[in-house]
Structure formats: structure tokens, C-alpha cells
Amino acid sequence: MYRFLLPILFIINLSACGQMGNHNHKPTTIMEYGKISNENVRASIEAWQKDDSKEWLSYFSKNATLLDDGHPRDFMKFSTEAIGKERFTSVDKVENSSMDIYGKFHSDTWGDFKTYFKFRIGKDGKFDQLQIGQANY
Incomplete structure (x- = not known):
């Protein structure tokens, strides 16, 4: 009786993962960095x-600052906590000599929304400020 259990569990597992049947996953989009x-x-x-x-x-100066929808935040804390949990899903437009990036964004915490990242170059040639926030375009 138990010798039939393993093949049945294997088939159920394949079916649940979309290996068999009609299960669809969201397609992965390739970012357009160009x-x-x-x-x-x-x-x-x-x-x-x-x-x-x-x-x-x-790419950032030692004392880089962050503004989130105009409100100051800790840049280092944001960078270390958000990377790996938040990402662009598309780059929709760029402005200001490509210093301002607008696109669709995914956050594991906040979901999907449109956002902007605006970079400012400091005297040392590195970015000394990043402005982020929800975008309306």
C-alpha cells in the first residue's frame, strides 16, 4: 500500500508546481536600462x-542623504533594508539628463506602484542625495 503513496505524492507535487496541468506564473520582464x-x-x-x-x-558619497516624498530618511538604513526587497519592474521614462528615473516598482512590503528615483551629484562626483517617492505620470 505505501509503495503507491510516493508516486502519487510526486504527481501531486508536479501538478501543484505547474509542471503538469494548466498553471501559469507571471512572466519575468527584462529591464530596459538603455x-x-x-x-x-x-x-x-x-x-x-x-x-x-x-x-x-x-556610487554615493559617505554622507549621502535621502528624501522620501520630501521627508528626510536615513539613506544607509534605507539602502541596506530595501535592497533585495524592493525593485523596479520597468523603467518608463527618464528626465533631467537621466538623473531622474520613473518606473513601476515592487516592494515586498508595500506592493506595486509607480515611483521615481532622483539622483543629485555632489562635489566629489558621487551622488550626495537621492529623492524617492510615488510618481504620477
């Missing part, structure tokens, strides 16, 4: 997307 002409902005967004906080932080 819209971002500023090399440092593009590279920092790519680092963000691949969950590489070390590389992401390398």
Missing part, C-alpha cells in the same frame, strides 16, 4: 536590481 544614458545612474540602478548593496553604495 533609456538611462547617465552611466553612473544606470550602473547604480543595475546594482540595486541585482541586490548588490556594496556596489549600490559605491
